[in-house]
Amino acid sequence: MRPSLSSTRVIGAANVAVILVAVVALMIMPGDDPGAEVPPEAVKVGQIQPKPSGQPSGQPSGQPSGQPVPSSGQPSAQASQPAPVPTASQPPPVVATPEFAKQVKANEAGLVPIIMYHRIVKKRMASIDRTPDQLRQELEKLAKQGYVPITAAEFAAGRIQVPAGKFPVVLTFDDGHSSHFALDDQGRPARNTAVAIIYDVARKFPSFRPVATFWVNHYPFGLQKHEQQATAVQWLHRQGFEVANHTWAHPNLRAMGTKKVREQIARLERMLKKLGVPPSKTMALPFGSMPHKKKAAREGEWGGTRYDFDAVFLAGAEPSLSPFAKGYDPGAVQRIQSNGKRGECRKWCSQYWLEWLQKHPGWRFVSDGDPERVSVPKKLQGNIAPKRRDQVNAY
Numbered sequence: 001m002r003p004s005l006s007s008t009r010v011i012g013a014a015n016v017a018v019i020l021v022a023v024v025a026l027m028i029m030p031g032d033d034p035g036a037e038v039p040p041e042a043v044k045v046g047q048i049q050p051k052p053s054g055q056p057s058g059q060p061s062g063q064p065s066g067q068p069v070p071s072s073g074q075p076s077a078q079a080s081q082p083a084p085v086p087t088a089s090q091p092p093p094v095v096a097t098p099e100f101a102k103q104v105k106a107n108e109a110g111l112v113p114i115i116m117y118h119r120i121v122k123k124r125m126a127s128i129d130r131t132p133d134q135l136r137q138e139l140e141k142l143a144k145q146g147y148v149p150i151t152a153a154e155f156a157a158g159r160i161q162v163p164a165g166k167f168p169v170v171l172t173f174d175d176g177h178s179s180h181f182a183l184d185d186q187g188r189p190a191r192n193t194a195v196a197i198i199y200d201v202a203r204k205f206p207s208f209r210p211v212a213t214f215w216v217n218h219y220p221f222g223l224q225k226h227e228q229q230a231t232a233v234q235w236l237h238r239q240g241f242e243v244a245n246h247t248w249a250h251p252n253l254r255a256m257g258t259k260k261v262r263e264q265i266a267r268l269e270r271m272l273k274k275l276g277v278p279p280s281k282t283m284a285l286p287f288g289s290m291p292h293k294k295k296a297a298r299e300g301e302w303g304g305t306r307y308d309f310d311a312v313f314l315a316g317a318e319p320s321l322s323p324f325a326k327g328y329d330p331g332a333v334q335r336i337q338s339n340g341k342r343g344e345c346r347k348w349c350s351q352y353w354l355e356w357l358q359k360h361p362g363w364r365f366v367s368d369g370d371p372e373r374v375s376v377p378k379k380l381q382g383n384i385a386p387k388r389r390d391q392v393n394a395y
Contacts, residue, residue, distance in 0.1 A: 085210070098394065105366055112167075116335040120132055152313065175246060194212070210239075213242040215244055234276050247286055290314075312330070312333065314335055319334065320335070324385060336350050375394075375395065
């Protein structure tokens with residue numbers, strides 16, 4: 001059996017290798033070029049604009065079986081009415097007894113894949129880029145295997161309300177790139193953007209809840225004008241997506257003093273408030289780089305603006321512990337880079353880990369469908385954090 005990931009399997013060297021590769025790739029990749037990545041009609045209506053030259057580059061109830069339903073594909077651009085987007089509503093909760101938890105093999109002390117994406121582009125310019133086809137294939141694979149998306153905020157708060165017997169997954173997109181979201185001239189998510197692909201997969205697999213987390217900088221989705229930014233982030237928020245903090249200018253926080261760290265985070269929070277979305281409950285560290293004062297990444301104040309996050313996310317190389325587990329650290333939550341099994345990703349990226357979790361189902365988080373209880377096999381109840389002990393439903 002694989003040794004515990006909460007201690008011996010948290011491989012510092014692997015994290016450093018993956019993060020260093022990401023840093024190099026992000027530094028050399030070209031800036032945001034939305035014209036090459038989204039349909040012309042999205043640009044025509046002013047929903048997407050290139051970043052100004054001074055900006056840092058854009059570094060990069062359902063069908064239980066999980067089987068696809070017949071679909072005629074994505075609506076054509078000539079359709080007179082935009083197709084309704086799939087709902088992000090959560091399934092009705094159940095009351096999990098020990099017998100029920102055993103029946104669905106619930107294990108809410110298990111591992112949760114939190115997948116990290118950057119640019120979604122037809123021609124990859126860096127190793128961390130993914131093409132639209134690669135994103136679509138990975139999401140369809142997740143749907144077929146029984147994964148149900150939740151947001152990073154829901155994960156961090158322990159609001160893991162997915163159907164009994166299913167597995168939570170968190171889809172995260174860094175940098176607020178134009179390839180993540182744009183609206184076309186009919187008010188639909190532009191073709192081959194991340195949001196459009198998520199909706200395509202949700203239409204094909206109704207049990208695949210269409211939500212994700214977008215961690216943005218000070219030009220979300222490549223948009224320069226306040227009105228366009230507000231329209232974009234409010235549209236996403238209304239549909240159940242999370243838009244949250246990735247700092248103002250995407251700096252290496254470890255190279256900054258604590259005051260500057262707080263400024264980078266608070267300025268972005270101030271902007272999001274002006275754009276009309278709630279305060280961020282999560283943030284992702286640029287380059288996965290933790291400031292010297294770890295607490296400054298999670299809570300602080302600058303210029304009269306406070307921030308207080310439920311969790312801070314790394315750019316690391318393995319699935320996260322359950323937020324109910326003893327060893328879970330909300331100040332440094334692991335993620336997995338979306339990628340194949342080549343080079344530095346041979347053992348540390350999404351293809352490797354999704355295959356590993358399929359082969360080792362006893363290590364995976366399996367929901368009991370009951371948001372009020374934490375169901376685990378009796379042999380694992382000691383792994384649950386003391387503050388959650390009153391919720392334990394052991395079988």
